[in-house]
Every structure is written in structure tokens, then in C-alpha cells.
Amino acid sequence: MMTDFDAIIIGGGASGLMCAIAAGQRRRRVLVLEHAETVGKKILISGGGRCNFTNRNVSTENYLSENPHFCKSALSRFTPADFIALVEKHGIRYHEKTAGQLFCDGSAREIVAMLRAECRAAGVDIRTGHTVTAIRKNDTFSIETDHGTFRAASLVIATGGLSIPKIGATDFGLRVAKQFGLKIVPPAPGLVGLRLGAVEQRALGGLSGVSVEAVVSCSGQSFREAILFTHRGLSGPAVLQISNYWRRGQTITINLLPDVDLAATISNWQKTHPKSTLKTRLGEWLPKRLVRNRLAPPLDTKPVNQLSPKEIAAVIRAFQAWEVSPTGTDGFKKAEVTRGGVDTAELSSKTFEARRVPGLFFIGEVVDVTGWLGGYNFQWAWASGWCAGQFV
Template identity: 55%
Template sequence: MFIQSHDAIILGAGAAGLMCAATAGRRGRRVLLLDHADRPGKKILISGGGRCNFTNIGTTPDRFLSANPHFARSALGRYTPADFLALVESYGIAWHEKTLGQLFCDGSARQIVDMLLDECAKGAVEIALGRPITGIDHGDGMFRVTVDGRPHAAPALVIATGGPSIPKMGATGFAYDVARRFGLKVVEPRPGLVPLTLGGDELLFRELSGVATDVVASCGKARFREAALLTHRGLSGPAILQISSYWRHGEPILLDFLPDADAPALLRAAKRARPRAGLASVLAEHLPQRLAAALAARLGVAGELGAMTDKALDSAGQQLGGWRFLPNGTEGYAKAEVTLGGIATANLSQRTLGATGVPGLHAIGEAVDVTGWLGGYNFQWAWASGRAAGDVL
């Protein structure tokens, strides 16, 4: 027989689940936090090279992808990067800002996990790890969850198990299975913030594996200026991870290899200043030498610039300013930092993250169809959505 032993059961002890549990627990709610993993906050621990890029001070709703681009506005507006930073500082955790508003721990990501666990402890949250869920049911206003044959019941259930990105850490599509069980729709999930793969003639760039350079990557109307990294499988680096979230199969990716220059004008000026110079040597002043030589060779430009027509230089410059790649895929969930898509926001309240047709059911964090840019945005969504749900459990 199921007996109500808690006010809320939260599935998933990641960033969103820990924040939600701590928030509800400190409000006096009896909370049970469950996870099949043997440790809480596994993604937190590996993020930011082990230093956790825990938020971004530039967080705004337009830096999140969703079928409803306005959905995240409410939660993000009520729990801001400044709010989370205040919590971090209250624990004496030293931090620093990197480029583009990214905030990291000076020490270890473990500090963030320990902070959240301490917040849970202050709220007397019961945490059960390494235990698979064998049953979930709902009736008479109660959610019933069976763990290791032991029944638990509560009037509120929170789905915070994330998406299937990084399966080697135990990530699965469990959140979507639970959501569908309760009649919630799921926006088709796909890997996000993920390296892109190349084939055909573009595999010639494999010889440059390990070379990185600053670019502007674009796909449709989306544009990001950061580093791109050439790999043995294709393209990676921050600029590529960012643009991957906007890319769809069959679409080209354009890279501007000379983002600080008007490439045709630069080549014309070089021709007049140094007519005996070759294209590769001119490009090597702005790009890694190996990349400069490979691009010049791919353009078929040999000999001295002075022997070339301005029309030919303009054509080469235009290609350098918008080099077209046609990816044949991605490196999949194994290398994806996040999952795009997820539990449809049309089913959820912007204010509480509660399911509109199933009272007491909530979905938060990466499980939901809200995905941020690279650089701490997805953690801020985890904190904000976790707080929004925790405030009403």
C-alpha cells in the first residue's frame, strides 16, 4: 500500500533537481530526491573543465532555443545570474569571469555540488542515489513512485532527469517516457552544442586536425564569433558548438576565416603593397600557417599576388569570408553538451513549470524544450526553472 511520506518527489539529482529540492526543502516541504546515478551533480562536476561555468551574466531569453522562444522569460526574470552568484558568494566560493560573461569557480566544480547539497541538507531533503525507479503511477491526486520495491507517494512529482546527452554518464530519455505517460507532448530531441562531421572532399581538412582559429560561424540568421577547431572528423570548438544548435541536416555552415577584415579588400591591398608575395604567406599573417597554406591550395591560388587580377582576388576573398561547409551529421549525444527539444513548453506553465493538465506534475531543466547557448546559460536555466518549481511545491 502506498503511503504519503513526502510533499514532493523529484526525479533527478542534477543541477535543476538539486536546486528545486533545496528550494522546496527550505520552505519546509518534505522532499525526496531520487537518482539512478551513484553521485549527485555528475554533469556539474565535469562542466567547464572541472571548474563549472555556473552561469553567464549576459543571460537574456533570446539566448535560448525553444518552440516557444518566450517561455523561459518568466523563470529567468525571477531568478537571475546575480541571484545565483549571491548564493555562491555566501558560501565563500571564489570565482572569475572569462570571456563573454562566463563565470567559473576558481577552484573546483565540486564546490558547487557541495553548496547545493548543503542547501538540501538545510531543508532536510531526503536523497536516495543509485536506486532505479521501477514504477510510476498517478491517481486520487497522488503520484506513486516505486524504488527498489519500496513505495513512495506525494501530491507533487518533478521531472528533472535531463536529456540523453552524454550517455556514458548514465543520461537517457527517461524524462520523455515519464512525460508521455502523463499525456505530455515531446518536441523531437536532438544533440545540441555538438561537433559537426564532414565527408567527401571536405575530409581533406583532416590533415589540419588540431588547428584552431577565430572565426564567425553562421547558419541562416544565426552568427557566432569564437574559435573553431578542425578535427579528424570535422569541425568543433566554441563557434561550431554554438552554431550546431541552429543547424539542420542539408544546411551549409559558413565560416568567415578573416572576421576582422574585408577579405577582398585585404587581398587587393596586399597585392599593391607586396606584389611578389604569395596568398599563403599573406594569409599566414592572420591565420595559423598550416591553415593558411591549406586554404590557399584549396582556392587554387598559386604564384605571386601581383600576377593575379583583382577579380580573381575578390573571388578568393569572398570564399575566405564565407567558406561553405556542408556537414553530413554531428558526433551525436556522446559528444553533445546538451539536448535540444524535450518536453513541450505548450504543456507547462511559464510561472511554475507545472503541467497544465496534470496538477502537481512539473518538468524542469534540460528535460524541457529550452536550450541555452554555450557558456553557462543552461546552468542558469537549471537554477531558474528549479527555483520556479521549488517555490510552489
């Protein structure tokens, strides 16, 4: 069986469905091929089930890529306001969390239902449970599947990143890129917990479960959000954010008291509370378990007026310039995104078509553009999908 379409989109996730809607609205005959039994599975588990579907404040600064300018064009053509308008058109109620992050009041299911409804209205043909077995290109693309062969002039790869394989993530998009000779920026887990070596982890024994707001820095980038100590290392939003910038062999620096001039404060305590201990004083600001961990004896029990300048410098280092040396990450099993992907040098930032393979498009997370935590990755999926949908 041969069936013809104008565009075939492989991957029925965020970017693929948005691309299908945009192309369908242009009266293109669009087929979405999804290998899972249902579309939008990652959307369903996103944002703790409430889908942080965009961020009001999106700029190129919020993305990483070998070419940091690549994402600019798409992000300016399909903006957070465009997606919010769609959400409002469907009567989906939402709220803003910190820093412009928009979440559904109800459930991420509403976003998937909205995308399906838009696909229906645009005449998009969605086929789930289809496994692609081969892609051939002559004048058009022939897509062979376990349910027959489909043909189209345009082929869009929207199969996402490698994270969370158990809900259907595959390296399919990277394999297609390789098949057509396109360069790939090596993929790595992003927005992911960092693991510590056995010695460092033992030293932090007992802190598992402690969460505190901190500034975490690496490679000239800093994030101020919560960090969480786990039984394997570090997690929490600030650590997930910095994981995008961390490379093997680098240390990350943690400031547990970002608003405090600790030298001046200790000097003040020496006058106002000379007999008190750092354990008591710092314990008013930070979890006691954490304070005990950071204060090596005798600093924990020594009255503040007996601390030497050298000891005060050590305390400042321990709380405000604490260096940890991750040995790895929690991996693709736990990562929220994949860094790297199809090299943007291979793609047009206007159309997302491969420069060297007319008719072949790559969108969403499979492309080497990775967003921060906070709705930026979905905004990239919507924007790149919508833009490609104008050209397929």
C-alpha cells in the same frame, strides 16, 4: 513500505537539487530520487571540471525553444545575481572568463557541495542508487522503486537531457511525458561537434588539430569564437554554438578573417608588395596549414599583382564565405546538451506544472529550452528549479 512526502523530485542534478532546496526552504517535505550512486555528476564534469555555473548577461536571446518566450518568466525571477549570491554565501571563489561566463577558481565539486549543504539545511531527503520502476497517479503520485514505494502530491521530473549516457543520462523524463500524454519536441544533440562527409573531410586532411578564431554562421545566427578542425569534422566553441541552429541539409559559413576587408587589403598589397604571394601574406594572420588548404594552385604561388578580379573573388570566398556541408553531429555521446524535450506548450511558465496533469512538474534540460554555451544551461536549470520549488 509507503512513505509520504509533499514533493518527490526524480533526478538529483542541477535543476532537481535547486528545486529541492527552494521547496525545502518552504518547509515542504521533499524527497530526491537519483539513480546514480551520487548526485550532480554532470555538474562535476562541467566547464572542464570548473563548472561555468552562470553567465552575467542572460536574456531570452541566449536560448532556443519552439516558444522563445517561455523561458523569460523564470529567468527574470531567479537571476544570475541570485545564484552568484548563493555561491558567495558559501565562500566559493570564482572568476569571469569571456563574455560574462563565471567559473569556479577551484573545482566544480564546490558547487555540488554547496547544493548538498543547502539541501541538508532545508531538510531535503536525498536517496541515491534508487531506480524508479513505475509511476502511478491517483489523488497523489505513487513512485515505485527498487527500494520501495514513495508517495507525494507533487512529482517533479528533473532527469535532464540525453547527452553523455555513460554518466547517467536517460530518456526517462520523455517517457514520463509520454505516459501522461504530453507532447514532445523531438530531441537532438546540441552544443556538439559537426561531422563532414568523406570528400569534404579528405579535402581538409591535415588540418586536424588546427584552431583559429572565426565567425561561423547558419540560419541567420552567427558566433565569433574559436573553431577546431578534428579528424571527423569541426568542433570548438563557435561550432558547438552553431550546432544548436544547424539542421540536416543546411550549410554553415565560416569567415576566417572577420576583421579584414580582404578586397581592399589585396588591392593594397598589389601596390605595396606586388611580388609577394597570398601564401606569405595570409600566412602572417592564419596558420600556414590552413592558408595552404584554402588556396587552390596557382593562387598560392602567384604574385599578388598578377591576380585577376575573378581570382581575388575566389580567394575572398575561400577565406570569408567558406561554405561547409555537415552530414551530422558527434551525437549524444559527446553533446553538451539536448535540444527539444517536453513541449513548453504543455507547461505553465510560472509553475512548470503540466497544464493537463495537476501535480506533475518538468524542469531543467528535459524541457524544450536549450541555452548557448557559456553558463546559460545551468542558469536555466537553477531558474526553472527554483521557480517550480515555489509551487510544489
